[in-house]
Amino acid sequence: MSAKPSTDQPDVSEPTSDGFVRGLSQFIGGPLGSHAVRPDSRPGRFWNAPRIVLALTCLVLALSWVQKSPCMDGNWQKNVQYTRYCYTDVLALYYAEGINEGKVPYVDHPVEYPVVTGYFMGALGLPVHWYGQDHPDINQGSWFYNANALVLSLFAVATVGIILALRRRRPWDAAIFALSPILLLTATINWDFLAIGLAAYGLFLWTKRKPVWAGVFFGLGAAAKLWPLFILGPILILALRTGRLRPFISSFLATAVTWAVVNFPVFYWYHESWLRFFQLNSERPIDWGTFWYVGRYLDGKWAAGTEGDQGPFQWLSNHVPTLNYVSYGFFALICLGILLLGLLAPRRPRLSQVMFLVVAAFLISSKVWSQQYVLWLLPLIVLARPKWGAVIAWSIAEVGYLAAFYAELIGAGGKSVIPEGTFVLASTARLVTVGLLFALVAREIWRPELDDVRQSYDGADPEAGPLDGPEAPWVTRFRRAFGLGPSPEAAEEIRANPRSLIKTL
Known part of the structure; x- marks a missing residue:
């Protein structure tokens, strides 16, 4: 079964939990230390x-x-x-x-x-x-x-x-x-x-x-x-x-x-x-900046001087x-x-x-x-x-x-x-x-x-x-048809209840 978020007050991530932001924070002293008091955790702070x-x-x-x-x-x-x-x-x-x-x-x-x-x-x-x-x-x-x-x-x-x-x-x-x-x-x-x-x-x-x-x-x-x-x-x-x-x-x-x-x-x-x-x-028609617009531009470059002077994107445009x-x-x-x-x-x-x-x-x-x-x-x-x-x-x-x-x-x-x-x-x-x-x-x-x-x-x-909840048994069979093993949820259920293996076969 899938894990459910706790109903208790969750631990709130810091701004520097992202790697990119953590790197930038080095310019102002680095991320908050593990023993520091969170600035927004003090009671009554607006x-x-x-x-x-x-x-x-x-x-x-x-x-x-x-x-x-x-x-x-x-x-x-x-x-x-x-x-x-x-x-x-x-x-x-x-x-x-x-x-x-x-x-x-x-x-x-x-x-x-x-x-x-x-x-x-x-x-x-x-x-x-x-x-x-x-x-x-x-x-x-x-x-x-x-x-x-x-x-x-x-x-x-x-x-x-x-x-x-x-x-x-x-x-x-x-x-x-x-x-x-x-x-x-x-x-x-x-x-x-x-x-x-x-x-x-x-x-x-x-x-x-x-x-x-x-x-x-x-x-x-x-x-x-x-x-x-x-x-x-x-x-x-x-x-x-x-x-x-x-x-x-x-x-x-x-x-x-x-x-x-x-x-x-x-x-x-x-x-x-x-x-x-x-x-x-x-x-x-083809709008500016789209995939088709870029293709039509390249058509004009590649097809220039050729017979008909028109590639597939230009043809679609017409x-x-x-x-x-x-x-x-x-x-x-x-x-x-x-x-x-x-x-x-x-x-x-x-x-x-x-x-x-x-x-x-x-x-x-x-x-x-x-x-x-x-x-x-x-x-x-x-x-x-x-x-x-x-x-x-x-x-x-x-x-x-x-x-x-x-x-x-x-x-x-x-x-x-x-x-x-x-x-x-x-x-x-x-x-x-x-x-x-x-x-x-x-x-x-x-x-x-x-x-x-x-x-x-x-x-x-x-x-x-x-x-939210457990996955259907057919998912495991479908994944196995592509050479893939059971999902983590199915594997956990199999470990807890070996008889459930029969449902997945």
Whole structure:
């Protein structure tokens, strides 16, 4: 059987429990000694680890607001939105979606986002418009952005709070999220924190063994951005390994019903507006910075001067329906590998590990990879592999890509800033670092003794929720079919009860 976390007050890890941070701490005297009194363990002390992390999150979000301030008035002259890194869809779409004219999302204008995001835009934008009609001296766009920035920041703080609740023994892991330059630069580029916050709360409810309510929030998150649907796949892998499918089915049905209920009004009464999101995504060609974009660039280099002057990636770029099928097939192939990894691993993987792999696989294989999608991975990597070194390398690559992307947008206006090859190099660095994180998380699934989180929780998965417990006997038979021995849980049960060996044969 899997070990369960103790209900006693856990030992909280130090910031220097991570090897990378421990090395940096040598510049300020090294890590806390084994006989030292922990600074946050004294009775009555207010600034304990969770509060420090929450305060850092609020500070970084405040700095993010300041960083976006040059764009708040909407007067984007001389490419200020790119040169100052302050571009935000929130402000741009206030005008592009007609909310500044009082248009109701989906009713008067087909919004390009799933319905919960559209509802959210209207709920904040229309009151700003109505107020602005009576107060023509205010800048409606600035008010709309600030209202969104405040609510999205609250969702970001709530996400950190959930990470802290899921990692009570490892609160300093959440500092990876709180101090990330990714959070600083992309927190309010789009409405992604709406889906992230809803999905995070769904995960919290799952750990509290409330699969139906978890599904409700997964469904709400998926109605804001579709990616929270991917959480159900990792849950299914864990359910298969434990032989307990009922929690998965309950969560799946709750997700589907919730998604259908919140979509129904727009689907039924404004069907064409509802279809806009799906049509846009099916028609979009290869987007900047994706795997397919890099391949098309290399096609142009390798196929130059040859007959037809066109490689496979360029051909796919010209045949979008086929590109859709190929990208979906690529994603499905990676997911098949994740499924086999999850079923063949010595121990049942932690839920957040598989969640990270699936979302990373989607981004790597997708024909669209907008700059704010990086936020999807940030809380997942904190839960899946909270080690600073590789995350810092990935963060640098993401910031470099963002700089190159804005340079490309300036160049698209007729003023060349960087060579195309430089942008492709930045895109490749992002792909490689996400692939590296994918490989490192997969490695810790295959070698669970390397998993620091599992060791902090006595071998247990703190996100397993209703799927915590012994594995199904078929897992041992399945692993033996691939020449692998019984899992540690099965081996322990066999040692304790030799008769159970019969069940595994």
